[in-house]
Amino acid sequence: MNTIYYLASCDTCRKIIKSLPKGNALKFHDIKQDSIxxxxxxEMHRLSGSYEALFSRKAQLYKSMDLKNKALTEDDYKKYILEHYTFLSRPVFIIDDKIYIGNSQKNINEVLKVLNEKV
Structure with missing residues (x-):
């Protein structure tokens, strides 16, 4: 199933969701309400090739836990993402067995293109 993992309280996620074509047939998964x-x-790791690609260095906890000064491993990235939703780079789209991670304009344009082709 095609899914978006997002945070309902995130303004950027809400803006992106509003821009999605109507009838997009995505399953919406709020990662704060329903943990990953x-x-x-x-599955995200299988599609992306690494946990680091899924990890958000913009998270407030990343700074407060001083993780930038630690040598994190793939196991660390996985552990932190599972421990707290804020460590997942958002949004994450899985569409037709392809993953799109984050909110860069290029990434969102690709998602919109794929979804518009499906509608």
């Missing part, structure tokens, strides 16, 4: 499961994260 190990299986979901492992």
């Amino acid at each position: 499961t190990v299986a979901e994260l492992e």
Whole structure:
């Protein structure tokens, strides 16, 4: 199933969701209300190739926990993402077994293009 993992309280996520074409057939997964499961994260890892690609260095906890001064491993990235939703780079779209991570304009344009082709 095509899914968007997002944070409902995030202004950027809300803006992106508003820009999605109507009838997009996405399953909406608010990561704060419904935590990511190990299986979901492992699927994201399979599609992206690394946990680091899914990890957000913009998270407030990243700074407050002083993680930038630690040598994090793939296992660390996985652990932190599972421990707290804020460590997942958002939004994450999985569409037709392809993953789109983050809110860069290029990434969102690709998502919109794919979704518009499906509508």
